[in-house]
Amino acid sequence: MSQIKTMKELADLAGVTTGTVSRALSDSPLISPKTRERLQALAREHGFKPNLLARNLRTQRTGAIGVLIPLGHEKGQHISDPFFITMLGYLADELTERGYDLLLSRVIPEDENWLDQYVGSGKIDGLIIIGQSNQSETLDEVAARYRPMVVWGGHAPGQAHCTVGSDNILGGDMAAQHLIDRGCQRIAFFGDPQALEIAQRLEGCKRALARAGLADKLTVLPAHLVAEAAHPDIAGFLGSVSERPQGIFAASDVIAMSALRALAEYGLAVPGDVKVVGYDGLAIGEQTVPRLTSISQDLRLGATTMVDLLLRRIAGEEAGSVVLDPKLIVRMSS
Amino acid sequence: MSQIKTMKELADLAGVTTGTVSRALSDSPLISPKTRERLQALAREHGFKPNLLARNLRTQRTGAIGVLIPLGHEKGQHISDPFFITMLGYLADELTERGYDLLLSRVIPEDENWLDQYVGSGKIDGLIIIGQSNQSETLDEVAARYRPMVVWGGHAPGQAHCTVGSDNILGGDMAAQHLIDRGCQRIAFFGDPQALEIAQRLEGCKRALARAGLADKLTVLPAHLVAEAAHPDIAGFLGSVSERPQGIFAASDVIAMSALRALAEYGLAVPGDVKVVGYDGLAIGEQTVPRLTSISQDLRLGATTMVDLLLRRIAGEEAGSVVLDPKLIVRMSS
DNA sequence: ACAAAAAATGCAATCGATTGTAAATAACGC
DNA sequence: GCGTTATTTACAATCGATTGCATTTTTTGT
Numbered sequence: 001m002s003q004i005k006t007m008k009e010l011a012d013l014a015g016v017t018t019g020t021v022s023r024a025l026s027d028s029p030l031i032s033p034k035t036r037e038r039l040q041a042l043a044r045e046h047g048f049k050p051n052l053l054a055r056n057l058r059t060q061r062t063g064a065i066g067v068l069i070p071l072g073h074e075k076g077q078h079i080s081d082p083f084f085i086t087m088l089g090y091l092a093d094e095l096t097e098r099g100y101d102l103l104l105s106r107v108i109p110e111d112e113n114w115l116d117q118y119v120g121s122g123k124i125d126g127l128i129i130i131g132q133s134n135q136s137e138t139l140d141e142v143a144a145r146y147r148p149m150v151v152w153g154g155h156a157p158g159q160a161h162c163t164v165g166s167d168n169i170l171g172g173d174m175a176a177q178h179l180i181d182r183g184c185q186r187i188a189f190f191g192d193p194q195a196l197e198i199a200q201r202l203e204g205c206k207r208a209l210a211r212a213g214l215a216d217k218l219t220v221l222p223a224h225l226v227a228e229a230a231h232p233d234i235a236g237f238l239g240s241v242s243e244r245p246q247g248i249f250a251a252s253d254v255i256a257m258s259a260l261r262a263l264a265e266y267g268l269a270v271p272g273d274v275k276v277v278g279y280d281g282l283a284i285g286e287q288t289v290p291r292l293t294s295i296s297q298d299l300r301l302g303a304t305t306m307v308d309l310l311l312r313r314i315a316g317e318e319a320g321s322v323v324l325d326p327k328l329i330v331r332m333s334s
Numbered sequence: 335m336s337q338i339k340t341m342k343e344l345a346d347l348a349g350v351t352t353g354t355v356s357r358a359l360s361d362s363p364l365i366s367p368k369t370r371e372r373l374q375a376l377a378r379e380h381g382f383k384p385n386l387l388a389r390n391l392r393t394q395r396t397g398a399i400g401v402l403i404p405l406g407h408e409k410g411q412h413i414s415d416p417f418f419i420t421m422l423g424y425l426a427d428e429l430t431e432r433g434y435d436l437l438l439s440r441v442i443p444e445d446e447n448w449l450d451q452y453v454g455s456g457k458i459d460g461l462i463i464i465g466q467s468n469q470s471e472t473l474d475e476v477a478a479r480y481r482p483m484v485v486w487g488g489h490a491p492g493q494a495h496c497t498v499g500s501d502n503i504l505g506g507d508m509a510a511q512h513l514i515d516r517g518c519q520r521i522a523f524f525g526d527p528q529a530l531e532i533a534q535r536l537e538g539c540k541r542a543l544a545r546a547g548l549a550d551k552l553t554v555l556p557a558h559l560v561a562e563a564a565h566p567d568i569a570g571f572l573g574s575v576s577e578r579p580q581g582i583f584a585a586s587d588v589i590a591m592s593a594l595r596a597l598a599e600y601g602l603a604v605p606g607d608v609k610v611v612g613y614d615g616l617a618i619g620e621q622t623v624p625r626l627t628s629i630s631q632d633l634r635l636g637a638t639t640m641v642d643l644l645l646r647r648i649a650g651e652e653a654g655s656v657v658l659d660p661k662l663i664v665r666m667s668s
Numbered sequence: 669a670c671a672a673a674a675a676a677t678g679c680a681a682t683c684g685a686t687t688g689t690a691a692a693t694a695a696c697g698c
Numbered sequence: 699g700c701g702t703t704a705t706t707t708a709c710a711a712t713c714g715a716t717t718g719c720a721t722t723t724t725t726t727g728t
Binding site: 669670671672673674675676677678679680681682683684685686687688689690691692693694695696697698 | 699707716718727728
Binding site: 005007019021022026028051053054055056058 | 713714715716717
């Protein structure tokens with residue numbers, strides 16, 4: 001019952017060669033059922049697990065997918081951000097279900113070839129990147145020579161990298177339209193449009209307002225994405241603004257939560273005095289007081305789609321970007 | 335400028351052997367400064383990155399730490415649970431800072447040797463497990479033969495596996511004492527004591543109540559850990575209980591958030607009618623309305639400590655369990 | 669019972685790096 | 699200039715599995 005660590009040991013024990021053991025353990029048809037049984041039993045008995053590194057080296061696949069979170073324009077942003085975390089959870093579920101491991105790295109894009117560190121190191125079969133941050137050009141460049149890569153984020157015409165994300169313009173439109181339907185005339189947008197996704201949401205928001213003839217009633221506050229940083233932004237805004245907005249469209253649920261808190265601190269009732277709509281549809285929106293109305297992105301579907309596309313790209317197929325439908329979830333804050 | 339993929343190619347190009355290239359790239363003193371310069375420049379120029387799998391196979395280390403989340407007693411629990419996620423983020427920060435990758439897997443312990451799947455597969459140098467769930471025996475058993483393993487969770491006398499966690503008994507005591515100090519006479523504990531950590535928090539809670547002569551004023555509700563499942567538990571409890579508790583000690587912040595929402599739905603003011611204390615001190619507690627009082631665990635320190643212990647164990651040193659001090663963070667809910 | 673076809677196993681190269689040791693080259697003293 | 703010691707570099711084994719091909723064993727047909 002000594003510890004069997006390698007195929008050689010097991011082979012010697014059974015009086016065969018490593019080739020035979022390898023075939024027996026992988027249910028090769030080239031092996032007789034009898035010896036297969038015998039070797040599998042022996043392996044089980046001694047708790048033998050083949051070394052995956054060696055296998056991967058030989059087969060040239062690692063069984064791991066890299067997940068990268070580039071933190072370009074928001075240094076303070078943490079992996080523990082609810083959005084990342086939610087997406088990460090879904091990805092982990094999806095990947096482990098298909099037999100892949102998930103290699104997680106947080107990257108601060110400092111030197112320019114931060115992506116090349118990963119790609120071609122042989123550790124991963126493919127790459128999923130959560131959020132474009134402000135690195136769209138780098139992503140485009142790498143996408144040209146590294147195929148198995150999928151990015152969560154906004155899709156723009158002429159973009160070279162494969163993305164999955166919701167229709168941010170439509171989503172922004174829906175959010176603003178909902179506020180208008182609820183009677184809001186003055187609307188504030190909270191979010192920094194230097195990120196592509198947020199810029200698109202703002203664009204949709206403007207479109208809806210223009211349609212309703214309220215184009216000049218919009219205020220844009222480039223709030224931070226990180227909750228701790230967003231709160232002072234918002235509190236400052238609420239304290240200084242002359243005409244209070246009747247509706248707030250926050251570019252993410254995290255920003256919306258900060259807004260809810262700031263509003264409560266100013267003694268403003270939600271949705272009585274101010275109505276609030278977020279974006280993402282995170283589960284955490286169920287737990288706020290009041291529960292948060294939001295544009296939902298169906299991140300589970302997004303994760304599934306990203307993994308699908310990625311595996312097809314790994315297999316050598318062509319697979320283009322996918323734009324998902326956003327959905328308005330009306331809860332209590334509007 | 336063709337793509338150089340292996341050392342052999344680079345060696346041929348430079349007219350040396352792979353051994354020389356290997357030494358040059360690893361700054362070996364056995365190499366002349368001149369050729370080292372030359373080879374390093376050549377490698378840079380052609381964007382050559384050594385294959386990590388091959389290196390790892392040879393050096394017998396992988397540079398990756400496995401992080402496992404066993405979901406024993408709560409199948410519905412998701413990796414996207416705020417606590418996991420927060421811990422995961424800190425671990426990712428800490429590990430990447432020390433040059434390790436983080437290999438994430440969610441495991442549902444079905445067959446008994448779920449842990450052996452991981453250990454000895456050669457993919458990881460060490461293992462961090464977040465939460466004992468109801469798998470303490472398995473962990474003890476594996477710890478006996480697999481050294482580089484650290485577990486987040488409760489520490490009990492006679493435990494074989496190395497743990498990092500807060501002093502749950504003390505933390506529970508502090509939470510209950512705080513509620514008592516705030517004038518609460520009837521106290522409810524929300525949490526399922528079949529998990530070790532929660533059982534210990536309850537024990538501390540009872541200790542404080544006994545000290546104040548309130549031992550018979552405690553109600554225990556074995557609420558689920560998952561927010562979606564906890565809410566009906568709690569709403570049902572609040573609807574059916576004859577004497578409303580004045581203070582609620584929730585065994586986790588996630589449960590506390592569900593409690594806040596349920597209380598709001600019943601029209602109960604927090605902290606006016608009912609005071610609430612959570613456990614974990616998650617950032618998300620800053621965003622609730624009202625902001626949540628909680629027993630903080632300093633998860634960042636916990637992550638640092640786990641990684642420290644793990645690396646020492648990998649190096650062959652002995653390293654025992656660490657118990658961290660819990661801290662009361664008073665916010666607005668009590 | 670024997671040749672031919674089929675099945676099972678052994679042999680050895682391979683994946684891409686690392687590293688101990690041997691060989692070749694350079695540096696040095698006298 | 700030659701022997702001797704230092705430096706450099708080349709050679710080849712190694713990590714642990716996979717797999718094409720050669721070889722042996724078994725099965726089948728007659």
